[in-house]
Amino acid sequence: MGAHALLSPSAAHRWIRCPPSACLEREFPSSSSEAAAEGTAAHALCEHKLRKFLKLRSKRPHSDFEDDEMDRCSDAYVSFVQEQMGDIPSPMVLVEQWLDLTRYVPEAFGTADCIIVGGDMLHVIDFKYGMGVLVEAEHNPQMMLYALGALHLLDGIYDIQTISMSIFQPRRENVCTWSLTKEDLLRWARDDLVEKARLAYAGEGAFCAGEWCTFCRAAVRCRARSEEKLRLAREEFRLPPLITDEEIEEVLSEIPDLIKWANAILVYATDAAVNHGKAWKGFKVVEGRSVRKYKDEDAVAREAKAAGYTDIFDKKLIPLTQMEKLMGKEMFAKTLGGLIEKPLGKPALVPLSDKRPAIHTDNVRSEFKTIMEEN
Ligand code: SF4
Structure with missing residues (x-):
């Protein structure tokens, strides 16, 4: 089994909807990002803190990414796991558990951040440090795959009936849990997953574009x-x-x-x-627009003064955020609070999911008309 199986749980939402994407992606190199490295560091810290909480041996990891926010988020993750343990009778906790998924998906495996099992309940928890995409627990195929792997591992020991899955995404203030019965999970695996995985592994099935294309290497x-x-x-x-x-x-x-x-x-x-050196028909490479600039500001000032020009400096206030940083929030509010105003922003049409409250368009109609005319 290779370190990189073709069908990874984290990409399942894509290969389930667009099965041939898995094979097509192999034609493009995978790139590592700063965000991914930061996520790995945050996971390592979470794992360490959870192990410590469970009184398991662990050595504190160190990374350049570690800061107050990462510290807070990993503490919150451990508190969340602790809370969930309270809902499960005689809970057993597995940390960073490797899971065999090959019963459903060829060559696939995964690692669950945390699994809690006890009585007839199984709870799979996934920590997400990313801020970009809000991750839902409901019908999340990555979580359902982990749940299937955990079920395969533990169902002989426990009589599992109810399965819960939680996403803990502190930087988006997103904590969500979804539960389903063992029958429903197995039905999904049998009726949907297995066939999609077969097609994806064989590079067959229909291409289907949608929001899942965003992180596809073939996009x-x-x-x-x-x-x-x-x-x-x-x-x-x-x-x-x-x-x-x-x-x-x-x-x-x-x-x-x-x-x-x-x-x-x-x-x-x-x-x-x-x-x-690629030549695109109908296109050429040109030099982008640029503006003139001084090569050496001290030398310019010296020469201009020597030539008799004195009014050559432009004195202006530092930007507002820089001023606030300089004074500190409290002093800034005390000293300059009365001198700051926040004009109305330009009206924007956004999806209902946007967190900003809707505004009354009557109040902004005339302003927007001016903007349209200006454009
Ligand atoms: S870009 Fe979208 S449609 Fe194309 S292969 Fe990837 S997931 Fe499928």
Whole structure:
């Protein structure tokens, strides 16, 4: 069994929806990111603190990423596990448990951050340090795969009936738990997972683009995704009177992803042209816009003064956030609080899931009209 199985639980939400993506991704190198390294460091700290809490041997890990926030989040994770243990009779806790998933998914394995088992209950907990994507526990295939692995490991010892899965994502203030029966989990594995895993392993099945494409390594070159985006782009550029409100709503919800996809294509094509000599038909590489600047400010000041010019310096206040940092929040509020104002932001159309409260459009209509006219 290799260290990198083709079908990983963390990518299951993608290969379940788009089975051939797993094989297609192999054509593209995997890249490691700073965020991933930070996540690994946070997991190591969580594991250490949980082991200590359980009175197991552990050596404190050290990393350059460790800071107050990571310390707080890992403490909160341990408290959360402790709370969940209270709901399970005579709980046994497994930390960073390796799980064999091959009964359902070829060559697959995974490591669960924490498993609590006792009586007829099984609880799988996953710590997420990322801030980008809000992770839901409900119908989360990664968690369901871990639950299947844990069930395979423990069902002979315990008579498990109820399975809970929790995502603990402190930097998004997201803690969510979803429960289901053992029968329902096994039914999902039998009726859905096994066939999707078979197709994915064989590189078969239909390509299907959706929000799960975001972290797919094939995303920039993928034809299915490209066709989907171009279809949406065509809709977007049709005159509004020709499409219905429902179609506009569909396009609106796709715009952020559409822009991300278009930017990714531009970055890819630019890199290929500039760094690898690729010639794109109808395009050329030019020098970007740039502005003139002083080579040496001291020398400029010296020469300008020598030539008799004295009014050459521009004195202005440091930016507001820098001033607040300089004074500290309390002193800043005391000294300058009355001199700070916060103008109304430009009205923006965002999905209902956005945390900001809705505003009354009557109050901003005339301002928005001015903005539209200016543009
Ligand atoms: S980009 Fe999307 S559609 Fe294309 S292979 Fe990846 S997941 Fe499938």
